[in-house]
Each structure stands twice: as structure tokens, then as C-alpha cells.
Amino acid sequence: MAAKRVLLKLSGESLSDGSSSISADSLLRTVNEIKSAVTCSKVQLAIVIGAGNIWRGACKFIERVTADKMGMLVTVMNSLALSDALAKAGMKSNLFSANGVSGFAENFNREKVIRCIEQGNTVIFAGGTGNPFFTTDTTAALRAAEIKADMLLKATQVDGVYSADPKKNKDAVKFNSLTFEEALDKHLKIMDYEAFSLCMQTNISITVFDFYKDGNLKKVLNGEKIGTTVEA
Numbered sequence: 001m002a003a004k005r006v007l008l009k010l011s012g013e014s015l016s017d018g019s020s021s022i023s024a025d026s027l028l029r030t031v032n033e034i035k036s037a038v039t040c041s042k043v044q045l046a047i048v049i050g051a052g053n054i055w056r057g058a059c060k061f062i063e064r065v066t067a068d069k070m071g072m073l074v075t076v077m078n079s080l081a082l083s084d085a086l087a088k089a090g091m092k093s094n095l096f097s098a099n100g101v102s103g104f105a106e107n108f109n110r111e112k113v114i115r116c117i118e119q120g121n122t123v124i125f126a127g128g129t130g131n132p133f134f135t136t137d138t139t140a141a142l143r144a145a146e147i148k149a150d151m152l153l154k155a156t157q158v159d160g161v162y163s164a165d166p167k168k169n170k171d172a173v174k175f176n177s178l179t180f181e182e183a184l185d186k187h188l189k190i191m192d193y194e195a196f197s198l199c200m201q202t203n204i205s206i207t208v209f210d211f212y213k214d215g216n217l218k219k220v221l222n223g224e225k226i227g228t229t230v231e232a
């Protein structure tokens with residue numbers, strides 16, 4: 001059976017300890033989780049990391065397009081940190097940057113990306129989509145579609161998709177599974193509309209899970225049912 005190809009969306013917070021935007025301990029933990037999961041699951045892995053540890057593109061003194069450019073640049077910083085830390089851990093990886101966000105990594109080239117993934121390298125996509133008005137969740141859905149991923153994993157701070165944000169609403173109820181239509185109809189804010197919609201069009205399932213419980217990434221990659229899966 002062909003290896004499963006997985007797009008892992010990490011939040012920027014996976015590199016932060018709360019006081020430091022990029023902390024050595026958090027970076028090391030994230031890399032260890034990835035390394036142990038990949039080593040024992042034989043998946044082909046690609047990663048998109050967000051920027052929420054440093055910047056979310058909204059500020060009343062900065063125009064939206066400028067703020068979005070800043071967000072994309074932060075994803076480059078986070079991706080560079082992750083890429084170096086993976087290399088230090090002995091993992092082979094390749095870093096590609098969205099076209100238009102150049103100079104710090106190789107430009108995105110779909111054919112080359114697929115060759116790297118097929119060789120067993122972990123591929124990191126930096127710079128978002130390269131366009132303002134998008135997010136790294138949408139970037140993850142876009143890159144997942146471009147590399148023909150079998151699934152998108154959203155590694156986050158909550159253990160699945162709820163009827164409302166569980167951090168803000170204690171009565172929120174967790175879903176074990178959902179269809180794309182349900183996720184879109186219910187306006188669930190765990191991912192943005194564009195990301196859900198793109199995954200629906202390309203039939204790529206999304207699993208939302210708690211990345212901060214040690215071993216959870218390994219469990220998902222090994223097919224264990226945790227978190228919430230959104231699918232057709």
C-alpha cells in the first residue's frame with residue numbers, strides 16, 4: 001500500500017512557551033513529537049506553520065494588506081526555525097516559500113516538492129499562500145490539494161471541533177465527526193470558511209486534535225481515532 005501523504009498544520013503557538021515567541025523548549029518538543037510520529041508511521045509529511053505566536057494580521061494603525069504581509073513574513077521565521085530544528089534532530093527536510101515571498105527559502109515548485117516528499121523528506125511550506133486576505137489554515141488546505149494529500153491534520157490547543165469555541169463557552173459540545181456541509185453551515189470557527197471549502201472540493205479529510213498531549217500526533221498518524229474528523 002502506498003504511504004499516506006499528510007499535511008500537518010501547526011499553529012505558531014507550537015513554538016512558543018507563552019513568554020517567548022520562539023522558545024527552545026517548545027521548538028524541541030514540537031520536533032520530538034514530529035520525529036517520533038514520522039519514524040513509526042511511514043507517512044509522507046508536509047507541514048504548514050501559522051504565525052499566531054507573533055502576529056495575527058490585524059492592527060488599526062497598519063493597513064490590512066501590510067499587516068497580512070507581516071503575517072506571511074512571520075510564517076517564514078517560524079518555518080526557518082522549524083526547518084533548522086528538524087535538521088538538528090536528524091530529519092531530512094526541505095523548505096519552500098510561496099511565490100512572491102522569496103529570498104529566504106526555495107520558491108514553491110510543485111514537481112520538486114512532490115519529488116522531495118516521495119524521497120521521504122519532510123517538506124515545510126512557508127510564506128502562506130503569498131497573498132493577503134488568507135490564513136495559514138487556507139494555505140494548509142491549498143498545499144494539501146496541490147500535493148494530493150490524503151488528509152489534513154490541524155494540530156491545535158483543543159481536543160476537537162466543538163459547537164462553539166470551548167475556550168469561551170463552557171457549554172460547548174464536542175463532535176466526533178462532521179461533514180464539510182455541517183462545519184460550514186454551523187459557522188464553526190476552528191478553521192476558516194475557505195479552508196473547509198477547499199478541502200470539501202478536493203475531498204481531503206480534516207482531523208482536528210490536541211497537539212499538546214504527548215503522543216497524540218503519533219496516534220493520529222497511526223490511524224487511531226482521536227479528535228474530530230471533518231469529511232464528505
Ligand SMILES: Nc1ncnc2c1ncn2[C@@H]1O[C@H](COP(=O)(O)OP(=O)(O)OP(=O)(O)O)[C@@H](O)[C@H]1O
Pocket residue numbers: 010011012013049050051052053056136137155156157158160161162163164165166167188189190
Ligand atoms: N467550534 C470550535 N471548536 C473548537 N475550537 C474552536 C472553535 N471555534 C473556535 N475555536 C478556537 O480555535 C482555536 C484554533 O486555533 P489555533 O490555536 O489552531 O490557532 P490558529 O489560528 O490556527 O494558529 P495560528 O494563527 O498560529 O495558525 C482553538 O484554540 C479554539 O479555541
Ligand SMILES: O=c1ccn([C@@H]2O[C@H](COP(=O)(O)O)[C@@H](O)[C@H]2O)c(=O)[nH]1
Pocket residue numbers: 012049050051052055056057058067068069070071072127128129130131132133134135136137139
Ligand atoms: O496566505 C496567507 C497566510 C497568512 N496571511 C497573514 O498571516 C497571518 C498569520 O497567519 P495565521 O493563519 O493567522 O497564523 C494571517 O492572520 C494573515 O494576516 C496572509 O495574509 N496570507
